Amino acid sequence: MATKPAPVLLTVPGPHGDREVRLTSADRVVFPARGITKGEVVEYYRSVADPLLGVLRERPTNLKRYSHGVDEEPFYSKRLPKGAPEYVETAEVTFPSGRKAQSLCPTEPAVIVWAANMGTFDFHPWPVRRADPDHPDELRIDLDPQPGTDFADAKRVAAVLHEVLDEAGLVGWPKTSGGRGIHVFCRIRPEWDFIDVRHAVIAIARRVADRAPDDATVAWWKEERGERVFLDFNQAARDRTVASAWSVRGRPRATVSMPVTWETLPDVEPEDFDVRTVPGLLAERGDPHAGMDAAVGGLEAALEWYAADDRDRGPAEMPYPPDYPKMPGEPMRVQPSRARNKPDDAAS
CATH class of the missing domain: 3.90.920.10 (DNA primase, PRIM domain)
Structure with a gap:
C-alpha cells in the first residue's frame, strides 16, 4: 500500500x-x-x-x-x-x-x-x-459574451465602455476574465450602498448598449440577448462577486484573470495568461493595475443618468437574480416568452 x-x-x-x-x-x-x-x-x-x-x-x-x-x-x-x-x-x-x-x-x-x-x-x-461592508469602494462591470460571440467582441464593447466611463468621471481598469469575457473595475468613494452602485452600473451599461446596439446588450433574459455581449449589471448586487485579478480559473489551460491596460487590451488573448506564463510577465512588466487605488471617482454622473432614464425611458430598474429577495420597483422576474397575458388581453 x-x-x-x-x-x-x-x-x-x-x-x-x-x-x-x-x-x-x-x-x-x-x-x-x-x-x-x-x-x-x-x-x-x-x-x-x-x-x-x-x-x-x-x-x-x-x-x-x-x-x-x-x-x-x-x-x-x-x-x-x-x-x-x-x-x-x-x-x-x-x-x-x-x-x-x-x-x-x-x-x-x-x-x-x-x-x-x-x-x-x-x-x-x-x-x-471590512471597515464598511455596506458601502462598496469598487464598481465592477462584467462583459459576458453570449453564444455566437467571443473575446474579440468583448474587446470591441470594452472600447465603448472605456469612453462611457470617461464621461462618467470614472477610471476603468480592465482585466481578462480568464475565459471569453472582460471585467472592468473602477475605484469609487464608499459613499453609496449596493443599490446605488448597481443603478450606476445599469446606467453606464445602457449607454454602452445605446452606442453599440449590434454588439452589446443589457437584456436580462437570455432569449432577448441575441449574439451580443451582455453587460451583467447584477454582478453589482450584494453578495455577487467575480474572480479577482491574478486568480487562476477552473479551465483546462489553467488560465489566469490577468490585469491589463487599455493600451494593451486590443492585442491580448485569454490564452496568453496562465499559471506558467504570468509570474514571468509580472517580473518583467510589473502590475498593470498598480495605480488603481489612487484613481478614486464618484457616482454622481452615473446616478444622474439613471434618474434621467427612469424619467424619460420608463422605469429604469431591472430584474434582480432569481434567488434575491423581491426589491422595490423591480419588474416581474418572468421571461417574456412565459409571461401570462393579462385578463383583459386574453378577452380581447
Missing part, C-alpha cells in the same frame, strides 16, 4: 514575520490537460502574492475550491473554512436574506498560500472593505 507523501512546510514572509504554511499533495495533477500540479498552483500564488494581496486586502473573500482538480465540480466557501490558522482574519458580511457570516479577509501573503493549499483556484472578493 502506497504511503501518503509527507506535507511540505513553506516559509512565507509577511508583515508579522515568516509564517510556515503546509503544502499537502503537491504532486496531485489538478489540470490534467497541461499536467499542472497542485504544487505548481500553490507556487504560482506565492509568486503573485503581493499584487494579489493588493486586490484582496481587507476585503471579505469567497473561495472557489476544487479539492481534487479542475475535472470535478467546484464549491464556494463563503464562510471561513474550519481549521484555519490563527493568523487568518475574518470580516462580517450580510447576505441579501439578512443572514450574517464571518468571511475570509486576507491581510497577508500566508493567507493566500494557505487558501491555495485548500484547493482554491480563484478568489472572489466582495467590492467592499
